[in-house]
Amino acid sequence: MEQSLTSEHEELLRLIVDADRDGANALIDRWADEHGYTNALSDLLEPVLREIGDRWGRDEISLAQGFVAGKIAEDTLTKALASADGSGRPPVRGPVVVGNIEDDFHSLGRKMVVTFLRAAGWQVIDLGNDVPPHEFIARAVESDARIIGVSAMMLVTARTIRQVRDELDRLGLSGRVQLAVGGAVFKLRPELVAEVGGDGTADSALAAPTLFDELWRRAHDRSDAA
Numbered sequence: 418m419e420q421s422l423t424s425e426h427e428e429l430l431r432l433i434v435d436a437d438r439d440g441a442n443a444l445i446d447r448w449a450d451e452h453g454y455t456n457a458l459s460d461l462l463e464p465v466l467r468e469i470g471d472r473w474g475r476d477e478i479s480l481a482q483g484f485v486a487g488k489i490a491e492d493t494l495t496k497a498l499a500s501a502d503g504s505g506r507p508p509v510r511g512p513v514v515v516g517n518i519e520d521d522f523h524s525l526g527r528k529m530v531v532t533f534l535r536a537a538g539w540q541v542i543d544l545g546n547d548v549p550p551h552e553f554i555a556r557a558v559e560s561d562a563r564i565i566g567v568s569a570m571m572l573v574t575a576r577t578i579r580q581v582r583d584e585l586d587r588l589g590l591s592g593r594v595q596l597a598v599g600g601a602v603f604k605l606r607p608e609l610v611a612e613v614g615g616d617g618t619a620d621s622a623l624a625a626p627t628l629f630d631e632l633w634r635r636a637h638d639r640s641d642a643a
């Protein structure tokens with residue numbers, strides 16, 4: 418969803434560029450008082466992070482400013498998880514396995530996806546960063562997870578996801594276990610979803626629960642037909 422920046426987004430952007438972590442957190446807290454922290458992640462912070470990402474690509478953001486942006490996102494994620502809208506209810510669906518593919522350390526997007534899935538009632542086994550392809554499969558088999566969600570931010574790391582698909586095929590698990598893929602590179606190159614053998618993608622954490630609902634349905638349709 419393309420979103421133009423409001424004055425609140427602009428203010429948050431200014432605070433992040435000034436490396437004012439306390440000021441940025443205070444603004445987010447005020448906003449979340451009214452709308453909740455999961456909404457603060459998707460509606461307030463994410464458009465600003467996207468703008469920072471674009472400026473980063475144009476070399477207009479320093480590593481230090483990028484670092485502060487990451488810390489503020491982590492602060493908000495922690496609050497979203499701790500708040501009633503993020504974690505109050507016990508999980509009602511799952512488990513599902515999620516992680517960043519091998520050699521990928523862009524944790525922010527994955528953490529947001531995990532937060533939104535948990536808020537929507539999914540039991541998520543979060544494997545963290547730098548997860549080898551075989552580890553996704555081993556953990557899915559061990560926990561009887563029916564969806565594997567793989568995050569990748571770089572072209573070179575995204576291509577490794579193909580090995581997850583090949584291993585699912587080799588073990589006869591394709592269909593029964595659905596493969597969700599996502600991350601900035603899939604937005605830039607939508608054809609990559611098919612190239613790596615993904616069953617579906619979502620371009621934001623907000624859209625991830627709907628994707629997982631659909632893949633969960635497909636995984637169970639396949640089992641019922643078998």
Ligand code: B12
Nearest residue numbers: 470521522523524525526566568571572599600601621622
């Ligand atoms: C922040 C950042 C970093 C931080 C990461 C901090 C962290 N803890 O995550 C640091 C500084 C560590 C970093 C390092 C590097 N980075 Co970097 N980084 C970025 C940056 C600026 C933003 C990424 C981000 O966090 N976006 C915000 C999040 C919220 O959005 P998102 O990731 O897209 O996630 C959303 C969706 O995609 C979706 N989603 C994500 N995962 C999944 C998974 C599933 C299953 C689903 C359904 C959905 C989904 O939901 C998320 C939330 O809404 C991007 C630029 C950009 N425009 O993306 C470059 C970028 C990704 N990095 C890049 C590079 C090259 C690197 C380095 C190699 C740089 C270097 N020379 O050292 C290293 C590699 C580290 C590694 N091995 O992983 C390149 C990749 C180029 C490419 N296409 O291959 C980019 C595009 C910058 C650029 N233009 O060159 N980086």
